[in-house]
Amino acid sequence: MKYPLVSRLLRRNTSTARIAGFILSNFIGLTIVAGALQFYNDARSLWHEEDSFVRSDYLVVNKKVTSVHTLDLSANDFTPEDIADIEAQPWVRSVGEFKKAAFRVNTHVGFADIERHGRGNPSRSSGTLSTAMFFEAVPDSFLDIPLHEWHWTPESPEVPVVISKDYLALYNFGFAAAAGLPQLSGTTVSGIPLALELTSEDGSKRLTLNGRVAAYSKRFNTILVPETFIDYMNEELTDGQHSADTVAQNPSRLIIDVSSPGDTAIGPWLEQHNLEVAGDKSASSAAYLLKIIVTIVVSIGSVISLLSLFILMLSISLLMEKNRSKLHSLLMLGYNPDDVATPYWNIITISCCGATLMSAAAIAIMRAFYLTPLKALGAEGGTFWTTILTLAIMAALIIGLNFLSVYRRVISTWR
């Protein structure tokens, strides 16, 4: 301490009760705000767990299928004008197109017989289960699968595939139950090797590749493969004709990156333009409810924090008012305003940091209690940085504002 006598002089009349009152109220306010945000961050994955590789603020939309459209297939496609119209909406950050495969796909369970016949030759897989399929792709930036898993080059041994969670459910609870086949979990299916047999539309070209289910999606009601794969195969299996045929490239579904998912304008707009949103809406409404609750709790905590800020400001002001003549005399002796303000700054810093540390400890303890049951429910849990960052910002604000008010009060006694 630079001038111990100054702090000894000014610390007199410090009311321990008032400072304790501040620490308590600050502690409560900080704990509520940071605790609520921490809980939100920890629990959030519960609602997005199924789709953890897709951000919640994406919408997958398609045009409503009506009986009139059944005959005209292209009527369900989005024209470039449609897409431009959507992109122009204020709540849209970016729009991605679903790319369709210009070839047929047949899938068997088992390994493709590439070793014996080489890629590009028609072959028989060793499996017995077989089904016709289709592939689509969206730009990679709309998926949050680790890049090494969601990556395909002509040299890749396997094609990663994302299928709809609903397909698995259909199999398990519909088909398997009726046919007396075993039910399969997601991880089991991911372990099953798939042989993909690709055939060009005219049947002149055939390719066989290995595939693997990389993830399941509730939001994408389709079968997704990497965009590079679709591009490459469309080229390969149509001899380049596909890219020339622009009409065939019009997408029938779009993925929209929404800048503000809670925007009430989105629903009516989509309704008005006859668009449908795919995916599970109950999950997003539960997430929305969680957001509202957290917002309310955070608001209450913020109000308490704000009140605690005023308690501190008020008690420091009161203390300084009592010491007004002393402050004036010290400035008269030649002390600089920050020398005189330092003892008050120390009180503020110590009490605020104390409250902040207590709050961090309380949240850590709280978290230890709720994280186990939350994880049992399937949540991943966020990092503790949420708390640390929130507390740091709030403490910095409280300390900064009080520092400023003390300094101004010291200056005001100068003349």
Next chain:
Amino acid sequence: MSTSAYLPHIEEITLSEMLPRVFVGESIPNSAVWLTNLTFRRGKNYLVEAPSGGGKSSLMSYLYGNRRDFKGKLLFNGVDTAALRLPDWQEIRRRHIAYLPQDLSLFPELTAIDNIKLKNSLTDHLDMQRIMEWMRRLGIDTRADYPARKMSIGQQQRLAIIRALAMPFDFLILDEPVSHLDSANNLIAAEIIAEEVARQGAAVISTSVGNPILLHSAINIKL
């Protein structure tokens, strides 16, 4: 404006057409200070005499940058002080102008010695030996560890004189410094002040309403 303009010393303080705002409109008969040009020079000894209410304490406050409710100009080394900012004044109060206010402005809850240390710790101008010697000469060494509030007004005045000397200065402003001292203590105080002022080559500007500090060869100024 920076204080470096005054380094290493404030050689002269000039009052140019100065008048406290409260006196504006009143007649000021025969004042050697107000509405004139008056220069205080370093190394001299001034005694400002005036009846009560003549504006002595106001003048002292103006010189110390404590108040600015005057018309006209106050110049340090010929430079207008109107442009001085708070940090400049604080530097002046630490190194150039020492001030003993009439109300002493001691901290009653601090001990006598701590009151002196509080001022001295800004510049470490005096060593403990000198402080204790002056306290002994002024007869308050036995009260060193007493809270200032428990000392008599005369003792407090002697304490405040030592505190005023606990810094390097070019001008020493003493506002009725010996109003509560007997002539014996007045002489001792004057002796100590004269020694220190001579050591620093400084000037004294003191005020009095009839009981002036007994410094030699003072230039009398009638307010």
